[in-house]
Amino acid sequence: MIEFKQVSKVYPGGTVGLNNIDLKIEAGEFVVIVGLSGAGKSTLLRSINRLHEITSGDIRIDGKSITSAEGRQLRVMRRGIGMIFQSFNLVKRSSVVRNVLAGRVGYHSTLRTMLGLFPKQDMELAFSALQRVNMLEKAYQRADQLSGGQQQRVSIARALAQEAKIILADEPVASLDPLTTRQVMDDLRRINREMGITTIVNLHFVDLAREYATRIIGVRAGEIVFDGPATEATDEVFSAIYGRPVSEDERLGGRNVEAI
Amino acid sequence: MKPSEGYPVKPSPSLKKWMTLALLLALLWLSVRETEASLSELIGGIPEMGKFIAKMFPPDWKYLRVVLKPMIETIQMAILGTTFGAIFALPISFLAASNVTKGWALRTPARFILNLSRTIPDLLFAALFATVFGYGPLAGMLALSFFSFGILSKWAYEAIETIDNGPMEAMTAVGANKLQWIYFGVIPQVLAQFVGFVMYMFEINIRAAAILGIVGAGGIGIYLNRTLGMFRYDQTVVIILFTLVIVLAIDAVSSRIRGKLI
Numbered sequence: 001m002i003e004f005k006q007v008s009k010v011y012p013g014g015t016v017g018l019n020n021i022d023l024k025i026e027a028g029e030f031v032v033i034v035g036l037s038g039a040g041k042s043t044l045l046r047s048i049n050r051l052h053e054i055t056s057g058d059i060r061i062d063g064k065s066i067t068s069a070e071g072r073q074l075r076v077m078r079r080g081i082g083m084i085f086q087s088f089n090l091v092k093r094s095s096v097v098r099n100v101l102a103g104r105v106g107y108h109s110t111l112r113t114m115l116g117l118f119p120k121q122d123m124e125l126a127f128s129a130l131q132r133v134n135m136l137e138k139a140y141q142r143a144d145q146l147s148g149g150q151q152q153r154v155s156i157a158r159a160l161a162q163e164a165k166i167i168l169a170d171e172p173v174a175s176l177d178p179l180t181t182r183q184v185m186d187d188l189r190r191i192n193r194e195m196g197i198t199t200i201v202n203l204h205f206v207d208l209a210r211e212y213a214t215r216i217i218g219v220r221a222g223e224i225v226f227d228g229p230a231t232e233a234t235d236e237v238f239s240a241i242y243g244r245p246v247s248e249d250e251r252l253g254g255r256n257v258e259a260i
Numbered sequence: 261m262k263p264s265e266g267y268p269v270k271p272s273p274s275l276k277k278w279m280t281l282a283l284l285l286a287l288l289w290l291s292v293r294e295t296e297a298s299l300s301e302l303i304g305g306i307p308e309m310g311k312f313i314a315k316m317f318p319p320d321w322k323y324l325r326v327v328l329k330p331m332i333e334t335i336q337m338a339i340l341g342t343t344f345g346a347i348f349a350l351p352i353s354f355l356a357a358s359n360v361t362k363g364w365a366l367r368t369p370a371r372f373i374l375n376l377s378r379t380i381p382d383l384l385f386a387a388l389f390a391t392v393f394g395y396g397p398l399a400g401m402l403a404l405s406f407f408s409f410g411i412l413s414k415w416a417y418e419a420i421e422t423i424d425n426g427p428m429e430a431m432t433a434v435g436a437n438k439l440q441w442i443y444f445g446v447i448p449q450v451l452a453q454f455v456g457f458v459m460y461m462f463e464i465n466i467r468a469a470a471i472l473g474i475v476g477a478g479g480i481g482i483y484l485n486r487t488l489g490m491f492r493y494d495q496t497v498v499i500i501l502f503t504l505v506i507v508l509a510i511d512a513v514s515s516r517i518r519g520k521l522i
Contacts, residue, residue, distance in 0.1 A: 049433055072437075079435030089426035091448045102444045106435030114443050155430075162434055 001026055002048060002166065002198070007057035009043055009222070017043040018054065019222040027165070030192045031200045032213035032230075036242055040222040041202045045168050048200070049081045050074065061166070079106030082159020082197075084169035084188075088151040092144035096135065096154050099143055100126040103161040122161075129160035133187050149180025156187055160195075167191070169201040173208070178252055181205075185212050205252045206238050316497035323495040324502065327483050331502060333397050334479035337472070338465040341404020346458045349409050353416035354442060359428070360420060374417070377410035382468050386477035397478030400469060407468065408461050415457045416450070423449040452521040459514040466510055470503050 002025040009017035017040050025031055033041045046052040047059060050066055058067045066077050082103070090099045104122045105113045112118075118126075130136045133153040143151060152172060159167050169188060173181040189212055192199040203209050209216055209230070216233045218226030218241035226237055238246045291297075354360045355370035385403035393399050423446065431445035473481020480499060487495040 051429065051433060075435035075437060077435070078433060081433070083430065083433035085426060085430065087426050089430035091427045091445070092424075093452065094448045102431065102436075103434050105431075105440040105444060110437060110439045113440055158430070158434070 003060040005058045007054050009054045016222045027198050028196045029198055030214045032209040033202050033217045034209050035219035039219045041219045042170055045170050045202050048168055049078050075106055079162055080165050082162050082164035082167040084155050084172045086171040086174045088155050090143040090151055095140050096143055097126055097139040099154055100129055100157045100161045103158040126161045129157040133157050148176050149183055152184050166198045171202050206246050207251045207253055315493040319497045320494040323498045327499055330480045330483055334469045337397050337400045337479055338469045340401045342408050342462045342465050344405040345408025345412055349412035349416055353413045356417040357420035374413050377406055382407040383475055386472045387475040390476040395476035400472040400477035400479055403477055404465050412457055412461055416454055419450050419453050456518040456521050459518050463511055463514055466507055
């Protein structure tokens with residue numbers, strides 16, 4: 001369970017990123033956060049594993065405060081949270097399996113990981129993670145030989161190898177074409193359902209949010225302006241979140257998908 | 261060519277550009293005056309150069325046997341100097357790179373050391389070590405180590421500062437400690453480039469090592485100095501040609517390896 005208690009973030013310069021957020025996300029949920037760019041959805045997501053620091057308030061994961069965690073404690077909490085990025089963030093010159101194994105470093109000593117002495121169990125975790133996203137046969141290819149969608153699936157495998165209980169995905173499909181977008185979203189949903197991993201995704205496609213989310217959170221100007229089941233998120237609700245009518249290029253099925 | 265009506269016209273060069281050009285020309289003219297460079301002297305010297313070259317022929321090929329050993333010593337100095345330079349350059353370049361070392365408390369001293377080691381020329385290093393450790397290849401090897409260290413670490417930290425932030429961010433997110441973060445997020449991104457730098461440094465060091473002997477730091481330079489002093493230009497030319505062959509061979513090999521890496 002992830003709990004936000006009166007969380008605020010003010011950027012140096014005075015811009016408000018998050019304004020007094022109270023939020024509770026239960027284990028196993030598939031939450032999609034929507035909002036305009038700059039509304040604070042990325043700040044919200046990244047504050048969970050402290051890639052972004054908050055200015056005040058407290059964020060707790062399974063009852064433990066990550067806000068006050070330091071050093072080793074923080075690293076142990078982070079290894080339980082997988083993260084998927086818009087630009088995949090793989091090491092392009094390294095092999096696929098090495099990228100996946102990088103998800104295991106939080107479990108071992110520095111020396112052991114630097115010598116590449118990952119236990120057999122880790123190798124099996126890495127390979128089964130790759131199998132789950134249908135990337136097993138690419139294990140020994142270099143990451144830069146893969147397409148964008150394939151790279152994103154490798155980064156999902158990295159999060160799985162972490163044995164993460166939570167997956168945060170920050171605009172995971174924003175640089176993908178419509179077809180691979182669905183494959184990646186399908187992978188995320190399957191993992192959420194089969195393994196019960198709490199999944200929180202930032203999206204800006206209205207129809208995609210409705211299709212995959214069990215719960216939608218709308219963010220506007222650093223505040224939560226909608227929080228409810230996907231079925232209740234009508235076009236009117238989205239218009240309210242965006243502060244304007246939903247435009248065609250905010251639908252994946254729309255014609256302007258190339259112009260993302 | 262002028263564009264048709266209605267399109268923007270290329271702006272004329274501003275005053276600033278002309279001022280820059282004038283300043284550069286003034287600097288050039290001052291340099292010529294201060295160094296007393298004169299074209300007539302250069303032309304007048306051509307017959308002297310001709311005599312010098314004439315004395316080189318025929319080359320004393322038997323001298324090759326004498327300089328073979330010092331040439332090997334030169335190459336060894338370059339290999340060791342490059343290796344030690346590289347070993348110390350990599351860690352300090354992480355400390356000097358602003359995207360790896362965020363706090364200034366470590367970064368500023370690291371950059372200071374780098375800048376300091378680059379302000380001292382290799383020949384000065386060689387002369388210094390030759391007085392401390394005695395004349396010989398050890399001084400040359402040390403001089404090349406320090407020389408390579410300064411240059412390699414500068415190249416390396418500048419390369420590190422241009423890498424993709426993404427994998428490092430990902431390593432933070434998986435809970436890596438700082439060393440794991442560097443090992444998995446930074447090193448794979450710069451390693452090939454760094455090896456390329458080391459190869460290039462080795463090429464430079466071979467050339468540098470060939471003259472270090474002039475200040476007594478071992479290698480082929482001593483023989484170069486000696487033959488010049490005894491006006492045995494027929495032997496000097498053997499050393500020059502031999503060095504040329506070695507440098508060309510190493511250039512060829514290393515540029516092939518560098519080409520494959522990138």
